[in-house]
Amino acid sequence: MRDIVITAIVLGSIPYIFRKPWVGIIMWVWISVMNPHRLAYGFAYSFPFAEIIALSTMLGMVFSREPVHLPVRAATVCLFLYMLWMNITSLFAIHPDQLFNHWSAIMKTLLMVFVTISVIHSRDQIRWLVWILVISLGYYGTKGGLFTILHGGSYKVWGPAGSYIEENNALALALVMTIPLMRYLQLTETNPKVKKGLGIAMVLCAFSALGSYSRGALIAITCMAFFLWLKSPKKAALGFAVVIALPLLIAFMPAKWANRMHTIDTYQKDASAMGRINAWHMAWNLALDRPLVGGGFEIYDKGIFERYAPNPKDVHAAHSIYFQALGEHGFVGLALFLSLGFLTWRNGSWIISRARGDPDHEWAVNLARMIQVSQIAFATGGAFLSLDYFDLPYYELAIMLLVRVLVERQMKVPKSARLENEAMPVEHRLTVAQRMRRNRART
Numbered sequence: 001m002r003d004i005v006i007t008a009i010v011l012g013s014i015p016y017i018f019r020k021p022w023v024g025i026i027m028w029v030w031i032s033v034m035n036p037h038r039l040a041y042g043f044a045y046s047f048p049f050a051e052i053i054a055l056s057t058m059l060g061m062v063f064s065r066e067p068v069h070l071p072v073r074a075a076t077v078c079l080f081l082y083m084l085w086m087n088i089t090s091l092f093a094i095h096p097d098q099l100f101n102h103w104s105a106i107m108k109t110l111l112m113v114f115v116t117i118s119v120i121h122s123r124d125q126i127r128w129l130v131w132i133l134v135i136s137l138g139y140y141g142t143k144g145g146l147f148t149i150l151h152g153g154s155y156k157v158w159g160p161a162g163s164y165i166e167e168n169n170a171l172a173l174a175l176v177m178t179i180p181l182m183r184y185l186q187l188t189e190t191n192p193k194v195k196k197g198l199g200i201a202m203v204l205c206a207f208s209a210l211g212s213y214s215r216g217a218l219i220a221i222t223c224m225a226f227f228l229w230l231k232s233p234k235k236a237a238l239g240f241a242v243v244i245a246l247p248l249l250i251a252f253m254p255a256k257w258a259n260r261m262h263t264i265d266t267y268q269k270d271a272s273a274m275g276r277i278n279a280w281h282m283a284w285n286l287a288l289d290r291p292l293v294g295g296g297f298e299i300y301d302k303g304i305f306e307r308y309a310p311n312p313k314d315v316h317a318a319h320s321i322y323f324q325a326l327g328e329h330g331f332v333g334l335a336l337f338l339s340l341g342f343l344t345w346r347n348g349s350w351i352i353s354r355a356r357g358d359p360d361h362e363w364a365v366n367l368a369r370m371i372q373v374s375q376i377a378f379a380t381g382g383a384f385l386s387l388d389y390f391d392l393p394y395y396e397l398a399i400m401l402l403v404r405v406l407v408e409r410q411m412k413v414p415k416s417a418r419l420e421n422e423a424m425p426v427e428h429r430l431t432v433a434q435r436m437r438r439n440r441a442r443t
Contacts, residue, residue, distance in 0.1 A: 002041070003040045013027050017060050021064055024057030025120060026128055029132045029391070031049045035162065035163045054115075075400075080114075083110045095298045106389045113395065120402055121406070122406070126402055126406070127185075129395070130184065130185065137177075138201050141175040144207070145203070145207035147211065148211030153254050158171065158212075159174070164387065169214040169216055172381075173217055177378055177381075180371070180374045206221060206249055209221055216385055219384075220377045220381025220382075279300070279317065279320075280319075282327065284323070286299065289308070291331050294333060300318065319385060320382070320383055340393075341393070349368075351367075352369060364403050367403055
């Protein structure tokens with residue numbers, strides 16, 4: 001039954017995607033981030049839904065009347081350079097015969113990020129994109145949170161099979177990053193029931209993150225909670241909630257969870273922690289040996305560790321977004337990766353500084369702040385996880401850029417003209433460009 005439902009939703013969306021390519025982005029994010037087909041048990045499990053949606057979206061961009069425009073900004077240029085650099089490092093990879101699947105997956109993701117930036121233009125479309133990200137990840141957070149509560153935190157919570165967030169640690173970080181997006185929707189939602197539902201979902205996502213038994217998630221959720229309070233427009237109420245809720249969440253978890261978290265203080269005695277440090281040394285030594293291009297994808301094997309790691313027998317994945325970028329793509333790749341985060345943050349700071357105090361753009365300020373909180377979670381929790389190619393940070397880059405472009409465009413129009421336009425029926429509203437041309441004609 002699940003196979004039929006998922007297939008019907010995807011195929012039924014294609015006519016809408018041809019007419020409105022931005023709908024294709026919503027469907028793409030749903031399939032690629034939530035992986036609903038992995039919840040089926042029949043033909044849908046491995047059916048190429050993502051490819052079908054991507055192709056339909058590309059055709060829609062060509063044949064529909066919807067505007068298609070890629071803003072050429074520092075963020076898009078940097079993202080293109082990072083994408084190009086990964087192709088260059090793949091040409092010089094240590095294992096060129098093993099990297100195709102990994103290379104193909106990240107290229108598809110980044111290509112669709114560019115498509116996202118090109119076809120989404122309005123506030124409503126941006127909100128739909130945020131909603132589908134929250135629904136896609138919040139589903140696992142709500143489910144995992146209930147599982148943790150019902151079982152007293154005795155078992156680990158895992159993500160969807162065959163995805164970037166399948167591993168318990170990765171899912172935990174994804175959920176911690178999603179909580180600020182839920183908070184944005186809660187701040188801007190008018191339906192009391194939806195606001196309450198989002199609040200419950202935030203708590204359940206926190207339970208699920210703790211139920212993953214991820215030490216990195218504990219660090220990330222602590223930093224995220226502090227910055228969520230710092231960036232929130234209602235600091236008193238939220239601060240009280242955080243101060244009460246976070247200790248209660250931690251106190252709920254069983255003794256074996258607490259024992260695992262305490263190994264943060266005694267990491268020298270923990271085999272998993274020392275394995276990560278060994279992998280970081282490997283990535284550093286490899287980058288020193290190949291400073292420009294690193295080792296390319298798929299470098300975590302016995303041969304590479306024998307050559308570059310202090311302990312050649314302890315083979316681990318990078319377990320750090322920073323050392324993953326460094327080891328796989330050299331110092332140039334690391335610089336580009338860090339620049340993406342910096343440019344996303346800078347766009348958010350621009351939105352906050354320029355739009356703060358303007359009721360028309362309060363939504364943009366709230367969204368920019370919450371994405372920055374999500375970035376903090378990624379920057380701290382990602383220090384211990386191999387999640388360089390996880391979709392969410394790239395979509396947050398796209399959303400932040402789209403919000404800035406939209407705010408810039410709207411600020412060029414006098415507020416009186418904006419109010420006049422919004423008072424009209426939707427079908428009679430003018431675009432910003434049309435409104436400016438009409439105003440010039442009047443003068």
